[in-house]
Amino acid sequence: MLSLESGAVIRSSEGIPFANGFTYKLTQLHEGNERDWPLPEMALEAIEQQEILRDILKQIGFYAEDSSDNSDLSNSLWLRYGHISEFSATGINDNLRTFVKSIGLSSDPGGQNLSSHRFRKTLARLVALALVGAPKILMDLFGHKSIEMTLYYILSDPVIAAEAKLVSEEMVIMRATTAIESIDKYGGKAAERIQHMVEQERFRLGTDLGAENIRELAEILTMNGQAWELVRPGVICTKLPGSVSPCAKKVGHPEASRCMSSCSNRLEEAFLRSDVEGAIAEAIHCYQAEKDADNELMQDFWAAQILTNLERFTDIQEKWKTDPTVLHILRCREQIS
Structure with a gap:
């Protein structure tokens, strides 16, 4: 994240935003390896706002204890405003509480003062969501070569590990509850x-x-x-x-x-029903086209697609059994077996 420069955000041909930067993990190059990260819209908006803030600070001037930091030639997305001593853990927490108050949120949710430490549980919940639904996305965002490395990296913190496990298990139970x-x-x-x-x-x-x-x-x-x-x-x-x-x-x-x-x-899950219906209808159409073209190889292919999708939902199978093409394919299968 610290390697990002102004103008680092690009969009793919599909319109998906990415941030170009460098990763220093799993590389022996001191300058790091160039890579990109997919960005949700919220992160994209945050980076765009940071670019605006950076430009404003460069216009009004900024200062630091180390005069070498005063160079405005850097294209980095980040600038330090003020003295090094201002960036203590206490200062971060004070700034965090000031920020949430300015946007109309509570600085002590649940009766406890907001602090950077409290975000560990938020991270754990996000980790659990990713591990249950899309572990490879999490692996890619961290720049790891295997999901095992990601798990070790994250779950080495016992607090995060315990919370992630709890949330993950609860999500599975909720999924089963919905199914029942x-x-x-x-x-x-x-x-x-x-x-x-x-x-x-x-x-x-x-x-x-x-x-x-x-x-x-x-x-x-x-x-x-x-x-x-x-x-x-x-x-x-x-x-x-x-x-x-x-x-x-x-x-x-x-x-x-x-x-x-x-x-x-x-x-x-139930939402796949429409996909299965569409797949069967399309496969029947393609089967008939190949039959008209006397292409037995492709007929067998589409027949297999029809049979595979018929197995997925019992009531959909019963519905399509009355279709002449499906009935013919089922009879052929019975004769073979």
Whole structure:
């Protein structure tokens, strides 16, 4: 971040903003390696504001104890205004509280004075969100070569590690709770198993599940947040720790690249239903086109696409079974088997 210069922000051809700078990790070059970081809009706005502030300070002049810092030839995004002694931890916290007051926020949220130390828990929550949803993004932002390095770097702080673990587990339980509440709209082989468990629990209780019952069932299904990994958007692996699955013959994390619709651990979220419907319709259209062109190889390809997507949601499968093309493909599969 300190390596950023004025004008460091660029946009890709898709309009995504990036900040160009240097990283000094994992390199033997004293000048570092040039790289870029993807920027959320909020960070982009902050950098643009910093550039404006930098230009204002250069116009009005600034001072420092070290006269060498007074050079206005530097293109750095950052300038030091004032004496070195002003930048103590206490000074940072005082400035932080002054800032939040100026924008109408409380300087003592929860009855505790705001300080830079309190952001450690905020960092931990952000880490947990990234680890559950997109660990490789976190790895890229830190400039690490492996997710293990990122985990070691962050979780070496016991406070952050404990908070990240707690938030991560709670997110998994929340995901399972949402699935239980709407399991009839979910897909994948695991949905049938979870639906059966929900029905058994209703029978045992003699009534519909309340919020507390759903929470308890979610904790059981996820082993208190230890299981249920998001292997791709909308697709959850419900494999429990210590078990094996078709994607990974050994005990360990699921292999996302080998996730199959036929796996008994696969659970698909409801929002994927429209994608599956569209995929089946498109595959049928392409199958018919290849059939008209007498291209058997591509017919087999699109037939496989149709069969794969049919397995994902039971009710969608029942709906498309009446389609003449789908019916023909299913009969051909039965004859082969």
